[in-house]
Amino acid sequence: MRDAIVVGAGGGGAVAAKELAARGLDVLLLEAGPRFARTEVDWTHFEIDQTSAVSGALRFGPADRTRSPWARELPQNSFLWQAAGVGGTTQHYYANSPRAFPGAFADYRGADAAAYDRAHEFPFAYSELVPYYMWVEETLPVQTSAMGTKEEVFLNAARAVGLPLQRCKTTAKDSFRPQENAILQPRGTAGKTEDVGRLRFPRAQGCTFCGHCIQGCIEPLGAPRNLKAKRSTDNSYVPMALTAGRWARGGRPITLVANAFAVRVETERVGPQVRARGITWRATQTGEVVTEDARVVVLAGGAVETPRLWLNSGLPDPNGWVGRGLTDHYPDLVVGLMPFETGASKGPGSGARADFPGRGCLYVGGAPPATIAFVAALSDSGITGFYDNGAPVGHAGADAVGRAVGTALKSFLANVDHLLTVVVVPDDDVERRNSVSLSTAFPPDEHGPVPRVEVQHRSRSARSVRNRELLAAKAVEIVRAAGAHTVVRLNLPPTMFHVQSTMRMGARADDSVLDAAGEARWVKRLFVADNSALPNAAAGVNPTLTTQALATRTAEQIATRYFDDEPWVHSGSPVSSVAPAVTRAVVELGL
Amino acid sequence: MTLRRSTRRTFVREALTVVGGLTALPELLDRAGLTEAALAADGDLVEDTLSGLVAFVVPGPDRHSVAQGESSPEPGGIDAGAVPALILGLDSIQEFQPTLAAGVAALLNGVAERVDPGSASGPFRSAFANLSFGKKAAVFSVLESDPSFAPFRSLVGVLAALVAFLAYSEVGMFDPATRTIAGEPVGWRISSYDGVADGRDEFRGYFEHRRKADA
Numbered sequence: 040m041r042d043a044i045v046v047g048a049g050g051g052g053a054v055a056a057k058e059l060a061a062r063g064l065d066v067l068l069l070e071a072g073p074r075f076a077r078t079e080v081d082w083t084h085f086e087i088d089q090t091s092a093v094s095g096a097l098r099f100g101p102a103d104r105t106r107s108p109w110a111r112e113l114p115q116n117s118f119l120w121q122a123a124g125v126g127g128t129t130q131h132y133y134a135n136s137p138r139a140f141p142g143a144f145a146d147y148r149g150a151d152a153a154a155y156d157r158a159h160e161f162p163f164a165y166s167e168l169v170p171y172y173m174w175v176e177e178t179l180p181v182q183t184s185a186m187g188t189k190e191e192v193f194l195n196a197a198r199a200v201g202l203p204l205q206r207c208k209t210t211a212k213d214s215f216r217p218q219e220n221a222i223l224q225p226r227g228t229a230g231k232t233e234d235v236g237r238l239r240f241p242r243a244q245g246c247t248f249c250g251h252c253i254q255g256c257i258e259p260l261g262a263p264r265n266l267k268a269k270r271s272t273d274n275s276y277v278p279m280a281l282t283a284g285r286w287a288r289g290g291r292p293i294t295l296v297a298n299a300f301a302v303r304v305e306t307e308r309v310g311p312q313v314r315a316r317g318i319t320w321r322a323t324q325t326g327e328v329v330t331e332d333a334r335v336v337v338l339a340g341g342a343v344e345t346p347r348l349w350l351n352s353g354l355p356d357p358n359g360w361v362g363r364g365l366t367d368h369y370p371d372l373v374v375g376l377m378p379f380e381t382g383a384s385k386g387p388g389s390g391a392r393a394d395f396p397g398r399g400c401l402y403v404g405g406a407p408p409a410t411i412a413f414v415a416a417l418s419d420s421g422i423t424g425f426y427d428n429g430a431p432v433g434h435a436g437a438d439a440v441g442r443a444v445g446t447a448l449k450s451f452l453a454n455v456d457h458l459l460t461v462v463v464v465p466d467d468d469v470e471r472r473n474s475v476s477l478s479t480a481f482p483p484d485e486h487g488p489v490p491r492v493e494v495q496h497r498s499r500s501a502r503s504v505r506n507r508e509l510l511a512a513k514a515v516e517i518v519r520a521a522g523a524h525t526v527v528r529l530n531l532p533p534t535m536f537h538v539q540s541t542m543r544m545g546a547r548a549d550d551s552v553l554d555a556a557g558e559a560r561w562v563k564r565l566f567v568a569d570n571s572a573l574p575n576a577a578a579g580v581n582p583t584l585t586t587q588a589l590a591t592r593t594a595e596q597i598a599t600r601y602f603d604d605e606p607w608v609h610s611g612s613p614v615s616s617v618a619p620a621v622t623r624a625v626v627e628l629g630l
Numbered sequence: 631m632t633l634r635r636s637t638r639r640t641f642v643r644e645a646l647t648v649v650g651g652l653t654a655l656p657e658l659l660d661r662a663g664l665t666e667a668a669l670a671a672d673g674d675l676v677e678d679t680l681s682g683l684v685a686f687v688v689p690g691p692d693r694h695s696v697a698q699g700e701s702s703p704e705p706g707g708i709d710a711g712a713v714p715a716l717i718l719g720l721d722s723i724q725e726f727q728p729t730l731a732a733g734v735a736a737l738l739n740g741v742a743e744r745v746d747p748g749s750a751s752g753p754f755r756s757a758f759a760n761l762s763f764g765k766k767a768a769v770f771s772v773l774e775s776d777p778s779f780a781p782f783r784s785l786v787g788v789l790a791a792l793v794a795f796l797a798y799s800e801v802g803m804f805d806p807a808t809r810t811i812a813g814e815p816v817g818w819r820i821s822s823y824d825g826v827a828d829g830r831d832e833f834r835g836y837f838e839h840r841r842k843a844d845a
Binding site for chain 1: 687689700702704706715719763764767768770775781784786787792794797800801804811817820823824826827828829830832833834835836838840841845
């Protein structure tokens with residue numbers, strides 16, 4: 040019997056697995072997708088090869104890319120951006136790592152307290168999570184981003200509209216700043232050349248400004264896996280977990296099984312309690328079905344797959360909140376067409392942001408042309424110049440709203456490096472009707488009934504709508520201040536690259552699934568450590584760091600509650616994922 | 631997936647599930663009388679229809695773009711190789727009929743004839759391909775707003791985006807066997823993209839020389 044089985048090696052599961060392994064527990068980490076062990080060989084920089092939702096390496100589907108992606112039902116105009124594989128969605132994330140605003144937590148007494156989703160706050164104070172933030176920030180590590188051209192343009196424009204510069208980690212007021220990113224910043228020749236002959240490690244270290252964050256990070260070439268620039272968990276926490284015996288006193292390396300799709304949480308009744316006792320998974324390459332027992336089970340398959348697994352396992356849901364309360368940051372996009380070079384396809388994916396506590400955030404975004412074309416052709420406002428689809432939003436000061444097609448799209452994308460793209464991320468309310476459930480319209484796949492992800496996009500709460508309109512207008516203002524000659528608002532449909540709170544932690548038993556320790560209220564020894572555990576939309580900022588801090592805290596709760604361990608975060612110092620001991624172990628083991 | 635045991639009718643439903651979240655359509659195809667049209671759509675009709683779609687989203691100098699009245703001297707999605715890639719991507723598994731691409735073609739052509747009954751005849755076999763650019767937009771307007779097409783919303787919402795992605799990707803030049811490209815992709819040329827690289831000379835320093843946030 041294992042001490043713990045963690046389901047999902049993404050942004051949260053890998054963190055829980057590493058922390059438990061460092062404490063000497065016997066941990067099995069399951070991942071539904073593949074492990075790309077040799078990314079310089081397994082991956083390319085081509086968008087069709089990496090980011091295609093149908094056949095790309097980072098799609099949500101089995102390792103064999105000639106097979107179909109895994110199914111899900113989306114009953115509305117929307118797009119769900121998931122990634123299978125070790126690292127999960129951190130494989131393609133921008134690695135933006137801000138802390139959530141303090142107002143999203145219990146006991147907040149700020150003058151703007153009413154601006155937040157008070158009904159669904161964190162069940163503890165911000166100060167409680169700060170030590171875990173610091174632990175993760177040092178482990179990844181998180182560093183202040185250097186600028187490419189688009190960052191320089193955005194930051195100067197943010198200042199020009201009157202925002203002050205934020206200098207610290209905790210956001211207290213409207214402000215702008217360089218991103219705090221989980222990216223090793225450039226050293227040596229990195230960021231200073233396109234000559235591949237000068238870009239190999241160790242001559243180049245950290246981010247090479249290649250512009251391919253969204254396609255998975257393989258830079259610098261020749262670097263040990265744990266020294267790749269982007270700190271996606273396949274480059275950071277998973278190498279640490281696999282080598283825990285080498286850098287942690289008393290640590291024990293995890294067992295990682297990729298291509299293993301969890302299909303059922305096994306439980307047993309002990310007296311009045313239902314307890315988790317193991318996991319059954321299906322090997323996606325052979326079809327073999329395997330069950331292993333464990334003292335504790337941690338679900339971390341993401342905000343869609345975790346409630347799906349719960350529901351497919353027939354676990355209790357007495358208050359009806361399993362899968363409910365989905366937040367997706369109600370995102371939008373504002374794009375400026377600039378009369379000068381912005382380097383939108385180069386540099387960090389996003390190295391600059393503006394924050395608006397109680398409202399959400401804005402950040403500059405970059406990507407190669409196909410990804411930008413894909414997003415630019417998504418809208419809930421029809422086709423610019425032809426129809427608006429009855430969308431109840433205005434221009435927010437932009438020159439046009441909606442998707443461009445035809446020669447308008449070609450003009451829009453005539454020079455990808457003349458765009459200034461600002462991602463609008465409102466703090467959206469937890470609303471019960473936005474949900475993950477089991478599809479009845481689609482047939483089950485080989486892993487059981489498939490998830491149905493429903494977002495009632497046009498009937499969001501008044502606060503969510505207000506936040507989005509305010510932020511869209513701010514984005515337009517910044518882009519104009521930057522010098523845009525034309526500004527377009529996409530009015531995106533639900534474009535779900537941040538999905539949270541579908542298994543939410545909460546103070547009250549009547550509207551949450553998890554208690555304040557991250558343990559399921561109705562199934563003991565069952566914890567959740569992914570974005571679904573967040574009590575709310577993480578205040579409308581990029582959620583990964585908060586999920587990772589929470590996963591660290593949850594691991595500590597598991598160790599102290601069930602394995603007679605002592606808390607370690609307040610009294611200890613973390614080992615960085617780029618520490619020499621980790622590098623030595625990674626190199627020696629050929630990871 | 632269990633496609634080998636599928637009936638023809640359930641295939642469309644299953645195939646739609648796999649393309650990044652497209653919605654089910656068999657009931658609607660039935661109601662609109664389009665299931666049989668999808669079954670009857672041969673490869674040429676499917677290609678013709680989806681060429682009309684690709685030209686609509688990213689026009690070029692090709693005959694579908696010219697016929698719709700909105701073309702461009704610069705190459706477009708058809709030149710980029712988006713049509714065969716779209717068909718392949720939609721179909722996933724080729725041996726079952728009607729394929730997903732055929733379902734999409736039946737949908738576009740069926741609504742095209744509603745928008746303009748005269749579109750059944752023209753230079754192309756596809757009614758959708760025979761429409762002007764503005765009437766193609768009207769087809770999308772119907773699909774996005776007519777309540778009877780509500781089950782298509784996920785499909786329609788992402789269809790133009792899929793086409794745009796393909797047109798601006800490397801698809802026409804990409805060899806999946808070697809995972810290399812044979813030349814400059816059209817999408818790079820029409821977006822003035824410098825192409826992929828392992829690094830860029832793009833470092834602009836740190837804002838106000840700040841290397842670290844205060845605690």
